[in-house]
Amino acid sequence: MMDKLEKVLMPMAEAIGKNKYLVSIRDGFLVSTPLLIVGSIFLLLANFPIPQWIEFVGTVQIGSQSLEALLSKQTDATFTIMALFATMGIGYSFAKQMKVNGIFGAAVSIMAWFILMPYSVTGTIREMFDATGATMEVVEGAKATVGGINLGWLGSKGIFIGMICAIVSVHIYAWVEKKGWVIKMPAGVPPTVVQSFAALIPAGVVMTFFFVINCIFAACGTDAFTFIFTFLQTPLLGLGDTLGAMIIAYIFLHLFWFFGVNGGSVVGAVFNPILQTLALDNLNLFREVGAQGYTVANGAHIISQQFQDLFATFGGCGSTLSLLIAMLFFCKSKRITELGKLSLVPGIFGINEPIVFGLPIVLNPAMLIPFVLVPTMNIVLTYGAMAIGLFPPCNGINIPWTTPIFISGFLSTNWVGALFQLLLLVLGVIIYMPFIKAMDKQYLADEKAALEVQKEEDDIDLDDLSFEDL
Incomplete structure (x- = not known):
């Protein structure tokens, strides 16, 4: 046996x-681990399971904000934008696997991710302002669409498409670079300048590719984030849960x-x-x-x-x-x-x-x-x-x-x-x-x-x- x-x-x-x-996905998530642990400490301070403490942090005012709101800010800077860290980390890690510049791998991953991201928030005005982090007195049930980024896409809802964008964008970047389609600078130019110009054409190809993908989804009346979340991420999470x-x-x-x-x-x-x-x-x-x-x-x-x-x-x-x-x-x-x-x-x-x-x-x-x-x-x-x-x-x-x-x-x-x-x-x-x-x-x-x-x-x-x- x-x-x-x-x-x-x-x-x-x-x-x-x-x-x-x-391996790249596994290692890429590790980028956010120390940030999430530190952010968790502040979240625990804001929500420590003792009623008297919760009441205390909610009533103490520092300027115009409560201590609870200020403690929660660290959570917004870590957990709320976890997908951003994951996309960057996976892009960097995968670039190393593909033997190309890790920094540019992370950069094109984030660029591709934001190209596909919808820049509008639709729903009731209450939902809209909650999603964008603003506060406003509104009439319940009123609906609107405004320009902005739904913070949900920067968090858990955007993780899976971030993984896809990182893998695909770095793949394209590495393929173009290995084809030799790069701008070569003369001898004596500082290395950072050489690397920057060498990344110009590969990054341009990645941008063009994701522009086309975004156009296809727009023509279908949707966006890549909504599509991936509905047809890939939700079923996978349902299976895993x-x-x-x-x-x-x-x-x-x-x-x-x-x-x-x-x-x-x-x-x-x-x-x-x-x-x-x-x-x-x-x-x-x-x-x-x-x-x-x-x-x-x-x-x-x-x-x-x-x-x-x-x-x-x-x-x-x-x-x-x-x-x-x-x-x-x-x-x-x-x-x-x-x-x-x-x-x-x-x-x-x-x-x-x-x-x-x-x-x-x-x-x-x-x-x-x-x-x-x-x-x-x-x-x-x-x-x-x-x-x-x-x-x-x-x-x-x-x-x-x-x-x-x-x-x-x-x-x-x-x-x-x-x-x-x-x-x-x-x-x-x-x-x-x-x-x-x-x-x-x-x-x-x-x-x-x-x-x-x-x-x-x-x-x-x-x-x-x-x-x-x-």
């Missing part, structure tokens, strides 16, 4: 790991890890863009309705990036924090207990390579079942608890995956979610216990045998000594 799995999974992991499109998709993704993720391949990188290259988009939708809803109105019934997604990072696993892949607790409290062999002591602190912060490769879990059939079963159990039980309203879905705030258990649950949901994390941790210990006890029994036998051999070697029999051996 292991041989068959290896023959299927290893080529798949290699293909995904070497796919320049998936299901319990089945999450379970399948995590089974594959842990099977990859079992064979020593970083499953998070392989599966994340495909699945994380969907999870991050769902998380951004949740964040926008949370900011709009507040903690009291943030429920599944109001449109919050259960599946999201934070659902994966904070509830599917504790202590790293396989939810090995439960395994660590079982190792420390219920095992007696030196090999397991010493490894548990060394791995505990990293495990609390989600780093479990010492366990994965030191126990080991990699290529260890005895640990495969709990390694896959515990995260699957976490996913199913958490999904069910959120679906019935025991505690709300994750609010979309970008809490680092290294945040310890209980703290992460409290900040992403509420105190019930934090307690639920502890419950899942205990259930994981129960599942891991018989498997690690079986390994512990074997290791104890090995240590006893090794000790007996050592004792025999240390015992000296004077009758065996002979001067002829000297």
